Amino acid sequence: MAGGELENLVDASRSEVKRWGGESPGFLHLAVVLARRWPEEFHEVFGEHGLGPIEERLVNAGYLGDETGVRALLAGDSRDAILKKLAGLVADGPAPGADQVSAPLPVGLAAAVESGEPVAEGEQPASARDQILGLAERIDGEQIVGRDAEHREVAALLLAASTGPIVVAGRRGSGRTSFIRGLPPALAAAGIDCTVFAVPRTRELSPDDLHRLLRQAPRDAVIVIDDFDQRAMLRDQHPLLEMLRSLRIAGESAEARVVVVLEQASIGRFDSYAADFGHLVPLPSLDERAAKAAIDCAAAEVAQRYREVEADAELRSAIEAPPVRTEQFVHPGLAARRLDIALARAAVAGRAIATVLDLRRDGSAPALRRTVVEMSAAMKARVKGQDQAIDAVTRRLALTRANLDLRPERPNGVFLFIGPTGVGKTELAREIARAEYGGEDALIRLDMSEYAESWGVSRLTGPMPGYVGSDNPDDWLTTKVASRPRCVVLLDEIEKAHPVVWNTFLQVFDAGRLTDSRGVTADFRDAVIVMTSNIGVQEANSRPLGFGTASSPERSRELALAALKGTMPPELLNRIDEVAQFAALSPQAIAEIARAEVDSAIDMLAGRGWTVTVDDDVINWLATTGYDPEYGARHLQRNIERRLLADLVTFSERGVSSVRAGVRDGDVVITET
Structure with missing residues (x-):
């Protein structure tokens, strides 16, 4: 064999020493290397399952040969000759001049050998009771609220004879790590005598570490691997397949059972693997009572970090509000995250009381109203005489709040307010900004009479580079929305804008984005678009011919919509969620x-x-x-x-x-x- 290839194989064998242990690379270490480097030839000589017994001997610290013997073996003429000689050495025992094979150790005692702990006869080593290889630590557990059904399902799967990992999947903040802490008492209540070990989230775990951990764990152990999707990079373009292979190979032959915990969004890269030989246990959203208890518990843990800062009653209520579209977490983790940030901001500012204003970086109050009824009542308290228009707006906003809209990439709402002057159209836009985004400063108002010419579109997305104003993007709509995507964009008197300006907003209404002349894309997915117009007011208030009196509300709306269709293009009207008609004030x-x-x-x-x-x-x-x-x-x-x-x-x-x-x-x- 060429010198370069020989040295390469010896170096690889040295790496296996780090993985399996031993003083120097021996024949068993070399066999593991050749199984990867020469898979076809290896299987012909050792058989399809020939690597298993070799790894078993390595797990039990059964080392054979030394580097001198490895170099002598690799000096052979062909791969086939080397493998056949290696097979004889492995089968017959120690080679002449090689170190004696260590006596095999029972499964689960290898950790004690590495640590040098004294172990009495018949006694399990302390490392096997409290930690395994310094990678997994024993957890005593605690009672967790709201996950009884999921804990029982995991207990049943652990009791079943079927092999393979148990995959626990939940969204960010759903309490995946807390679920792990609740396993020991749940197993004890089910009469399952197992010790739960967990790999801490802060501890690195390579595929080799995972393989050793599962092979050397005691047979009564349950190994829990948290954040497995991050460890295996399942959400990356190139996941770490070696981690999956190690889990599968060791999981099929090890005595210990495995519970893998990952994020729900990563299950797509893991589902085929789990479906082949594993079991999926999803963590659904908690019911209202359980969520309240879990939030209180999570908030208490966070509050202990900030003993000199307290949260007022309004802030404690605010952290329980449902997640908005831009928040990737769910409760109870979301509540803990909100409280942590609010208390930290108050602490940095030197204040002893944290308020709801600390939830936002800009110091604005978030929307705290949860139901359609509460939101509608708040708006009607400020905007008088327009109950029908308010109901139409709140119904649409409630749909997006509940994440039930069919096109989430569109804005939260696209509204057209039509009606006579001075009846509350602009005031309702302000109230939407207060109710949804915490204050009037979230309102971006554009007077569309200033966009009556075709070149007015440059004030929205900026002129081309080199033209006047191209170096002053602060006044562009894209800049304002990019800096504050959670906002209400008010297009006042939309009928006065040039049709070219109308066309610019088509992609905003349909795709929720707008790119300016610099290439910066503003995201409108969490914005509300409100257009106001006086179109159709005269037609809606006209009296019918004959002996009738004033038009009915239904007929007035029909006349107003007919006037709209005669003025605005159908592709613009077709992208509007609600046309709210404002009546004359009583x-x-x-x-x-x-x-x-x-x-x-x-x-x-x-x-x-x-x-x-x-x-x-x-x-x-x-x-x-x-x-x-x-x-x-x-x-x-x-x-x-x-x-x-x-x-x-x-x-x-x-x-x-x-x-x-x-x-x-x-x-x-x-x-x-």
Whole structure:
């Protein structure tokens, strides 16, 4: 044999010494190497299962020969001659001049040999009771809430005579590691006398380590390998197949049973392997009661790390909110992750109390409302007289919150608000920003009258490099959305934009993305798009011919939609989730809006040192004076400024800051109090 190939085989045999143990590479180490290097010739001489007995002797520290004998053997003329001579040496025992073969050790005592622990006759070594090869550690376990059915299933599979690993799969945060801690008491309750060993997540585990671990584990052991998908790189383009082979080979011949724990998303690369000889145990979402208990337990563990920082009641409620689309974790792990980040931010800021504002990097409050009813009620409390439009919006938003939309790559909602001016279209867009994303700062408003020319599209995605404005991307829509993908994009008066601008938004509505002139792609999947328009208002409010009175709501909607179809292209309308029609405000709605506006003005004045009391008849006067249904509620702010705030100037000049507003002789009168 050529010198280069001989040295290569000797080096490979030295590597097997690190894997199996021994003072120097011997004939058994060489046999393992040749089984890989010359598989066809090896099987012809040793048989299809000839490697098994050799590995068994190595597992039991039965070393044979030394490097000198290996070099002498490899000096033969052909592979066939070398393998036949090797087979004779392995079968006959020690070769002349070679080291004596060590007495075989019982399975499970090899760890004690490596560590040098004294072992009394008939006694299992301490390393076999508490750890195996320094790779797996014994876990005593604890009671885990909400996983009784899954623990019973694993116990049944361990009790069954069938071989192969048990594959436990769950989403991130579902409690996979906690599930492992719950195994020992679950097995004890089922009457299964097994010791559970787990490979810590922080400990590296090579395919060779896995092979040795499974072969040298005691026969009453259950070996749990956490994060197996990461160890075997199952989600990478090139997974570590050697890890799978080691698990399969050792799992078929070892006495110990194996439980593999991995992420649900990785099961696609593992399912065919598991289906061949394993058993899959999925971890579903916890029910509400179990999830609450698990979240409390996880939160308590996190809170122990931050003894000088506490979470207020609102934050504790917020961490239990359902995951949003951008969050890859589920509860209870998601709640622990949220609380950990919030407490850490408060600790860095030097605050003793962490609030809901610490959940977001930008300090905004997240959406905490969970149900359609709660979300709808919150919006109706601020937007008066538009219950039908609000219900249409909340139904669609609830669908995306529950991850039930058929096209998750699209925005969370694409809405077109149609109706007369001043009826709450823009206000409802603001309320969506508050309810979904925590505040009005999540609203990106574009006045589409500024995009009436075809070149206006450059203000959305930027002009081509070299043109004016190409080096100032801060004002581009793509930049704003890329920096804050969870937002509401308001396209006010969409009918005033150029058709080229309409076409730009087609891919946003359909694919949830928009690429600017720099090549940066803004992701709209977690955004809500709201368009407002006055199209169809005149047609919807027109009276029918004949002796009829005003149009019914159904007919008004039909007329408005017909006007929309005559103005906007069908490919744009076809990508809209909901067309919400806003009705003219009733006198009752106007009165409610007037009260809200006056209360807001009083709060604003209180912050500036004023004490203002407003009688109820002033509210009615402001709501009815100058009201025109065609112009909605915009007259209210003008009335408040002209008839309430303007008269305060005189009192301010006199140094008076406490006044009362009432109605006398059909007009608003302000007096000092």
